[in-house]
Amino acid sequence: MTQQTSDGTDGVSRRKFLVGAGTAGMLGIAGCTTNPGASSGNSGGSGGGNGSSGNGSSGGSGENLSGEVIVKGSSTVYPVSAAIAEEYMTNHDVNVSVDSTGSGGGFQNHFCPGNADINGASRAIKDSEVQLCSDNGVEPVEFQIASDALTVAVNNEADWVDCLSFDQLAQIWKPDGAQTWSDINSDWPDEEFELYGPASSSGTFDWFIENVIGEDGSLRSDYEPTENDNRIIQGIQGSEYAMGFFGFAYYEENRENVKAVQIKENADGNCVEPSIENAKSGDYPMARPLFIYAAQSSLEEKQQVYSFMEYYLNQAETDLVSEIGYVPTSTELRDENLSKLEEYSGN
Incomplete structure (x- = not known):
């Protein structure tokens, strides 16, 4: 597979490359051949992740990393995971496969049954999913x-609508x-609505409801x-007469193709457009956090999973995330994440 350079020197922006990858069915990043010999043992992560540099270039101190890291879950989180996996694999002999299955689909069919190391989620894990994981x-x-500005979009010709309230959205989307219109x-x-949206396995579906x-x-x-x-x-x-909703990154890549609707929480509220800035400030009422969940056993027993997670958490604070269309983590949150990760270093 052609490797994507971090500065976009191949003439295609990182965001366009990654979001466009979804059209091909959200294939595992890089089309890598799965290596069944994922190495296990004590983690070789750097441990003291709090002092890592923002670019996270080392991705852990292990010099002979091999094996695979399996990432499933949210289509919203997919572009972030795919971008970070792509860059991580340029410096490590590890196969990181990333597939978009939906947040719930990833938990139900892959992560909780023990068949994935990491699951992306555009909402917090449910109690029922925690129980399913525990059972296994x-x-x-x-x-x-990261944080996202969930975006409602309409056709470019829909010049009659610029802003919708939560109540109006509920009237349109509820049974x-x-x-x-x-x-x-x-x-x-x-004219009748023509509606497109995420499947029930999606965290975006759950968040919207x-x-x-x-x-x-x-x-x-x-x-x-x-x-x-x-x-x-x-x-x-x-x-x-169509309408749909999805993560902001997909709108960012399609600004010329669809029209974003401003959102107000109630009839008396202010109409606010979806943007990274408005999500970061909290002004946008459909801003939401994005998560990844790692299996504790994978962190403790698979050196390559710990290393990839350390790299991921460092990269989540960088411009890579904002280039994709989301709000990066703060330095404080990055350090909290790395401190939590260190607890599972296997040392």
């Missing part, structure tokens, strides 16, 4: 690695809700669900 002897360790505002077209529809709610059944956020973009492009 897997102990998840949580790290927040037996509004059927036409004019049901929301009589001045809007008397809990924060917009209501904890006991659900999404209407007549929208097109998918784990491929690029498919949502394509659906919105294809219809003047």
Whole structure:
């Protein structure tokens, strides 16, 4: 596979390369051949991660790292994990495979059954998932690695709508809700919605229900669900009356193709556009944290997993994350993450 340079010297931006990779079905990064001989034993991570430099170039002190690291989970977190895996593999003889399965799909089918080392999640792990992991002897360790401005988008020709409240979004997306744009505002077209969104295995799906529809709610059944956020973009492009929602990174890469809707939390609130700055300040009402979960046993027993995690947590504070379209972690949060990681060094 062609390696992506960190400065984009191949003529394609890192963000465009990685987000575009989702169109090909979110393949494991680099198309690497899985190495079944993942090494185990005491971790060779640097341990004192708090003093690591922001670029995290060492990724651990082990000089003879080998084996594999398996990363599953959120399509929102996927571009971050894929970018970091790509750069990590340029300096280490380790195969890091990254697949987009959805947050819940990753927990349910891969991470909690013990078949993945790391799971990306666009919402916190659920109690039921913690129990599933426990039933299988897997102990998840949580790290927040970025923040996102979840984005609602419409077709570029939808000039009638610029801002929506949580209540209006709920009317559109809840079961037996509004059927036409004019049901929301009589001045809007008397045309049916064409809706695209994440599948039920997605953390974005869960976050939207809990924060917009209501904890006991659900999404209407007549929208097109998918784990491929690029498919949502394509659906919105294809219809003047379409709408969808996804992580901000996918909007950043498609600013010319779809129109982002400003959001206000209630009818009297201020309309705020999705942006890295507004997510960082807390002004954007659909800002949310992004996580990765590592299996405690993988951190303690697999040197390459500990090394990759140390590299990941350092990179999460850098411009790499903002170039993709998310808010990087603060230095303080990075140090907290590295301190937590050190507890599982296996030493």
